[in-house]
Amino acid sequence: MSLSRFAGIAIVLAWVGAVAAGTGANASAAQGADQSPEIHPSATRVAANQRPAILPQTFAGWQMSGTAATSSDPAKADPTNAAILKEYGFSDVESATYTADDGRTLKIRSARFEDASGAFGAYTFYLTPEMNSERVGDQGASLGHRVLFYRGHILVDAQFSQESAMSMAQLRELAGALPHPSGTAGNLPEFIKFMPRRGYLANTQKYAMGPQALAAMAPPVSTDLVDFGVSSEVSMGRYSTDSGEATLMLISYPTPQLAADHYRRIEAAYRASRPQSQNQAQPQEGVSAIGNSGAFFYKRTGTIIAIAAGPASARDADSLLGMVNWEANVTWNTPTDNGQARDLYMLMLNIVILCAVLAGLAIVAGVAFGGIRILMKRWFPEKVFDRPEQMEFISLRLTETVVRGTTQSGREGGRQTP
Numbered sequence: 001m002s003l004s005r006f007a008g009i010a011i012v013l014a015w016v017g018a019v020a021a022g023t024g025a026n027a028s029a030a031q032g033a034d035q036s037p038e039i040h041p042s043a044t045r046v047a048a049n050q051r052p053a054i055l056p057q058t059f060a061g062w063q064m065s066g067t068a069a070t071s072s073d074p075a076k077a078d079p080t081n082a083a084i085l086k087e088y089g090f091s092d093v094e095s096a097t098y099t100a101d102d103g104r105t106l107k108i109r110s111a112r113f114e115d116a117s118g119a120f121g122a123y124t125f126y127l128t129p130e131m132n133s134e135r136v137g138d139q140g141a142s143l144g145h146r147v148l149f150y151r152g153h154i155l156v157d158a159q160f161s162q163e164s165a166m167s168m169a170q171l172r173e174l175a176g177a178l179p180h181p182s183g184t185a186g187n188l189p190e191f192i193k194f195m196p197r198r199g200y201l202a203n204t205q206k207y208a209m210g211p212q213a214l215a216a217m218a219p220p221v222s223t224d225l226v227d228f229g230v231s232s233e234v235s236m237g238r239y240s241t242d243s244g245e246a247t248l249m250l251i252s253y254p255t256p257q258l259a260a261d262h263y264r265r266i267e268a269a270y271r272a273s274r275p276q277s278q279n280q281a282q283p284q285e286g287v288s289a290i291g292n293s294g295a296f297f298y299k300r301t302g303t304i305i306a307i308a309a310g311p312a313s314a315r316d317a318d319s320l321l322g323m324v325n326w327e328a329n330v331t332w333n334t335p336t337d338n339g340q341a342r343d344l345y346m347l348m349l350n351i352v353i354l355c356a357v358l359a360g361l362a363i364v365a366g367v368a369f370g371g372i373r374i375l376m377k378r379w380f381p382e383k384v385f386d387r388p389e390q391m392e393f394i395s396l397r398l399t400e401t402v403v404r405g406t407t408q409s410g411r412e413g414g415r416q417t418p
Contacts, residue, residue, distance in 0.1 A: 054094040054110045054154060056177045060170035062098035062106055069095045077111045081125070087210030088121045089114035091153075105161040110178075112154050115185040117233075119150040121207040125216070126157070129203045136168055137175040141203060147171055152180040191252035191304055192235045196323040201245070204238040220249055220296065220309040225266050230258055241316035248320055249307040256303050263300040266307075270296065302326030 057064050070092060074082040077093040091112045098106040113119045116138075123139060126148055131141035137156070140149030145160040149171065156174070160167055180186060195205065208214040211223035214234055219226075226232055233252045238245055253259040295314035298307045299321055306324040308317040 051092065051112070052179045054092075054112055054178065055096050055108060056174070059177055060166075060173040062100055062170065062174075065097045065099050067096075077109065081216075084125060084210070084213045084216065085111065085122060087208075087213050088125075089118035089209075090122075104164075107159045108174075109157045110154055114153065115181060116150075116153050116187060117189050117207075117209065119153045119155045120188055121209055121213065122155045123148065123150040124205055124207045125213060126155075127203050127205075129201065131203050133202060134168055136171045140171075142168075149175065151175045151178050152186050154178050189233055189235070189252065191233065191250060191326075194250060194304060194324050194326060195235055195237055195248065196239070196320065198323065199239040199241060199320070201238045201240055206234075206236040208234040208236075220247060220307050221266060221269075225262070225269060226251055227262060227265075230254065230262075232258075232262075238310075239320055241312045241320065243313035243316045244311040246308055246310040246312035246317050246320055248324070249309070250324065251305040251307070253303050253305075259300055259303045259305055263298075263305050266298060266305065270298075297321045299324075 053068070055064070055068050071077075072092045074085040074090045074093075077090065078085055091114055093109065093111045095107075095109045098108065100106070111119075111122065113122065120139075127141055128143070131143045131148070134140040134142050134147065134149065136147065137149035137151035140147060142148070145163050147156075147158045147160070147167070149156055149158075156171075156178075158171060158174075189207070192205075192207065206217045208217060209228070211226075211228055214223050214226065214228075217236055219234070219236060226234060231254050235250045235252075237248050239248055251259075251262070253262065295312070295317045296307070296309045297314070297317045298305065300306075301324060304324065304326045306321055308321040310317070312320075
């Protein structure tokens with residue numbers, strides 16, 4: 001066997017061995033990954049079911065008196081609005097009384113929700129325009145000795161027996177000690193960022209995830225037209241204009257197709273409510289009067305239906321509506337707790353890495369084989385490769401030429417050699 005053939009076979013065998021070793025290692029890792037869910041799922045479920053306590057025993061000089069009262073019944077948090085809290089994804093409530101060294105007391109009632117959207121919605125439901133905005137938690141407000149704020153998926157209602165200059169700083173320390181949701185559960189609804197800031201009246205924003213919460217907010221349209229059965233969400237706020245106050249209502253739907261369908265429903269409903277008398281002027285397209293309270297404007301932008309209504313003039317309501325413009329926002333790096341998605345991602349990543357390694361080995365082997373052959377032919381000409389005794393040629397004897405001609409009598413000529 002020639003040396004060149006032997007070298008080529010050796011390189012191929014080495015490459016196959018490397019691939020087999022890598023495949024075995026990946027199979028072992030995959031087997032370990034397949035076995036790990038059989039060992040740890042119970043522990044994971046237990047950790048998910050055992051929620052941590054909401055309130056700490058001590059914070060900023062306050063000491064809990066006795067133990068905290070806990071319950072998973074929303075009626076314990078608010079007997080009047082228990083159904084609304086359930087719409088917001090209520091999980092459990094924890095109440096406690098704290099005492100300070102100077103004899104002051106602090107009563108705290110904290111409600112936990114499934115995600116930050118529920119806590120934000122409950123916060124806006126209890127928020128009133130008379131409250132003063134406070135820098136505590138994610139958002140906070142106070143009125144007298146009462147402070148309302150939320151952080152993450154927890155809503156806190158604190159009642160001081162006597163307020164002091166350090167009360168807000170102490171509540172900020174409490175907010176930092178509260179448990180925080182993981183992953184996307186800590187994100188607020190994306191569509192609320194389209195609420196304009198210009199002319200906004202403080203503490204008037206409301207967020208609804210269900211029909212009962214929306215009905216309590218006196219919306220410009222009925223809950224049937226909003227249709228919470230398709231996972232819609234609503235954000236409302238009051239705005240100051242030159243001609244008076246106007247209410248802005250944003251209805252968010254999962255897809256633009258659903259938004260377009262519900263836009264047509266709202267349009268048909270308000271066309272039916274227009275005056276039919278021939279002596280009355282017909283309103284413009286997309287505009288409908290609401291009694292004598294002013295204009296009613298609506299439009300669709302992407303997945304959002306925006307409605308501006310109230311005692312403001314038609315021009316101001318239309319101007320307010322023009323500040324709402326939906327923009328698509330695609331996020332590629334959103335974290336997820338889905339184990340199947342994570343396993344699929346790791347599988348695809350390992351496949352890409354394996355392909356890159358194999359391609360690199362192929363390139364290195366080709367360069368090495370070709371380079372060694374060139375060097376050996378240069379350093380040892382006709383001694384390792386292309387040796388004369390191993391060269392086999394097929395001779396075609398092209399030096400002989402066969403000429404076929406025709407004699408004058410029409411017969412073929414004979415064979416001639418030059």
